[in-house]
Amino acid sequence: MSETMTLVGRNLSPYARRVAIWCALQGRELERLDVAATDPSQADIMKSYHPGIRVPVLVLADGTRLIESMPICDWLDDSMPDMRLVPATGLARRDCLQRIALAHSTVEKVVSLVYEKNRRPEEFHWKDWQTRVIGQIEGGLAALEEITPEAGFFGGDKPDGSDVAAVCTYQQAEVTNPFLVEGRYPKLTALAARAMKLPAFADTYPG
Ligand SMILES: N[C@@H](CCC(=O)N[C@@H](CS)C(=O)NCC(=O)O)C(=O)O
Known part of the structure; x- marks a missing residue:
């Protein structure tokens, strides 16, 4: 059994990347298993980690498997309380979690647009739905x-969990469909640039 934790999922998954950055900011050691959830040739190995064939999965040193980015990050904070990226209680916690929720809800649509536009064959594109999804992304990013x-940072002089989520969301849009962000969100662009000075972000950039 491995002494360290293993993260299943690539940096091209904004959810897996968020877990990777969280671990790095907490100074945790992490092994990576770069599996693409949607690659049919990797479906069997994926299924052995997650019954729904999805990433991320965090395999703990004792073999326990955690799924879904939000509860995974909650456990990361709970098990390292001195290095929390979300405040433990009160309004600061509520507001940080709400920022994470906004970024999370937005990146779900960024990922959805990849499936709808980048992956789906052109003849099966549903333009009205794409327009709706793009509008949802624009609303979230704005x-x-x-x-x-x-x-x-949102977290002050160092990033908190909502910085991690916001930068992952912004950069996922930048990498997969650059037209979504080009020249449009100067404060998010600058936040991402500040974050990229930290290895946790730079070493996991999905491009
Ligand atoms: N709610 C999940 C979302 C995970 C997710 O959608 N992962 C994508 C990769 S970016 C995936 O596994 N896609 C394959 C699928 O859903 O079938 C989380 O926060 O971890």
């Missing part, structure tokens, strides 16, 4: 832009 700090 709302994130509005609350993004001009300097530093």
